[in-house]
Amino acid sequence: MRTIAVTGSASGIGAAVRERLTSEGAKVLGVDVRGADIEADLSTPDGRFIAVGAISERCGGVLDGLVLCAGLGAHVEDFRAIASVNYFGAVDLLDDLRDVLAKGRDPAAVVVCSNSAQFGAFDEHPYVLALLDHDEDKAREIIAKEDGFTAYAGSKHALCRAVRRRAGEWGRAGIRLNGIAPGATDTPLLKGSVDHPVFGQGVEALDIPLGRWARPEEIAAVISFLLGPEASYVHGSIWYVDGGNDAAMRPDRF
Template structure:
């Protein structure tokens, strides 16, 4: 298997870190961007505030000169729960900016190299919330926009050797999720009620789907959104 170089945003924890470990185990070089730096990252991890448009642009331009990237996973995200009637536009703008701007900036920075080599993978991490969720007006809108990015970019790049797909995880048992929804909590019960499998996803399970889309085997799949959610996107169990 050919060793490739992939860029992951939001790579220091959760799904991003699980994916970095999986890709490294498969023999690929992983470059991660995240605000926090950790010691056990399985590749090159650079500290950058992805909410800062100028810092992000400078960083992606620099690394695109340093590495020959074969793909990108636009994983960084920001959630600020607000119910209708309480939404403030400053928070709305921040959620939209963090979820969308780095995806455009990072993808555009490495696009020319992928086009020149005639091979590439672009994966946008969306969310189950695009199908409807309370207090997620900004977040769900941003994640729906990433699905739109996926479909549009897939059409534009269809003959280039570059595929573009999205993954929409359901509730996933990351450290942050568990901190907000401890075992036995009302939050845990509420989330589990919407998952037919009656369990949460593991970051490694989401990473497995992303890794497939980045592989040679997924060469004929583009413009698609895969829900990895324990069946939550198809409905609830009713007895």
């Protein structure tokens, strides 16, 4: 039986991943701020420390898989919390659990990013650079003066780059690492954005060639594949699972 830790497991994509992996026979260690096997607040360094310690203890020092789903949407009023949860709540767990993953059986990790990572000019944005420099205080200071979209999409942009930057080191350690970039997915996070007076119209106007939002179970299916043996040569990639939204917006980029 494989042991796989899943953050954000209480709702949305994380809950769908937990259910999918459990149905496939895995032992899932769910992590969320409440309603999970391990309750921890990933918006704080202390909460991340608690999560890493609890996961390491419950897996007996050997972890086969890690899925980082925990995140806050652009509608959340505390932009600083978006930075802390979406980026540091993922990257800190990635880095701090690498050694226990390296001891696992065919270990793999999947980071839930977003196709919105390419929705802005983020390559040299000071907020993104602070995230990538792992300067949480500076990133929080910068984003407090910005807006929810920049907080969310910028954090996901940095997260995609963090995955790519780690591909060499992780691959040589025998751990596959990939990111998944969902588009609009029918979750509480999306509902929060749809109901927002600023972001709602933008979400409704998204050009999605398949004509609908994703179901969380569809995202979970791809994550399950990326964790499994049939994806044994898939590493360092960002998988867009967005009904064609990114292709519609950027037809000449890939």
